[in-house]
Amino acid sequence: xxxxxxxxxxxxxxxxxxxxxxxxxxxxxxxxxxxxxxxxxxxxxxxxxxxxxxxxxxxxxxxxxxxxxxxxxxxxxxxxxxxxxxxxxxxxxxxxxxxxxxxxxxxxxxxxxxxxxxxxxxx
Numbered sequence: 301x302x303x304x305x306x307x308x309x310x311x312x313x314x315x316x317x318x319x320x321x322x323x324x325x326x327x328x329x330x331x332x333x334x335x336x337x338x339x340x341x342x343x344x345x346x347x348x349x350x351x352x353x354x355x356x357x358x359x360x361x362x363x364x365x366x367x368x369x370x371x372x373x374x375x376x377x378x379x380x381x382x383x384x385x386x387x388x389x390x391x392x393x394x395x396x397x398x399x400x401x402x403x404x405x406x407x408x409x410x411x412x413x414x415x416x417x418x419x420x421x422x423x
Contacts, residue, residue, distance in 0.1 A: 303363070303364060303367055306364045306365075306367045306368040306372055307367050307368070307371050307372045307375070308372070309368065309372060310367070310368040310369065310371065310372015310373040310374075310375070310376060311371075311372045311373070311375055311376035312376065313372070313373050313376065314372060314373040314374060314375060314376025314377035314378075315376040315377070316376075317373070317376075317377050318340050318376065318377045318378060321336070321339060321340050321343070322336030322337060322339070322340050323336065324336075325339045325340075340377065340378050340380075341378050341380040341381070344374055344377050344378035344380055344381035344384075345378075345380065345381045345384040345385075347374055347377075347381065348370060348374050348381035348382065348384065348385045349384070349385065349388065351369050351370060351374070352366075352370055352385055355369070355370070383402070383406055386402065387399050387402045387403050390402060
């Protein structure tokens with residue numbers, strides 16, 4: 301399976317899974333808190349930790365499988381999982397300050413970027 305096709309196919313499946321999971325959670329839990337998105341983000345983080353560790357430390361898998369499962373499916377499911385994985389990797393490499401900067405910086409800058417987008421769209 302060519303690399304780009306693996307990513308595209310995985311992203312389509314991950315996007316469909318994100319929509320399905322978030323919709324099911326939202327339909328079952330009446331709350332102002334975005335539980336659907338929260339569950340998607342947390343399950344994506346769990347899965348990227350599990351799958352990436354298995355692919356890099358336990359089995360000698362071809363690059364295509366990592367592209368399909370991690371970049372494709374999990375990337376389509378939630379990019380928050382990639383953020384979580386990269387932050388853990390920084391910490392595991394002893395780069396605790398960079399991990400903390402990524403954690404806090406991404407949350408604060410992401411929140412600010414959303415607000416900037418809202419402000420610009422309302423002009």
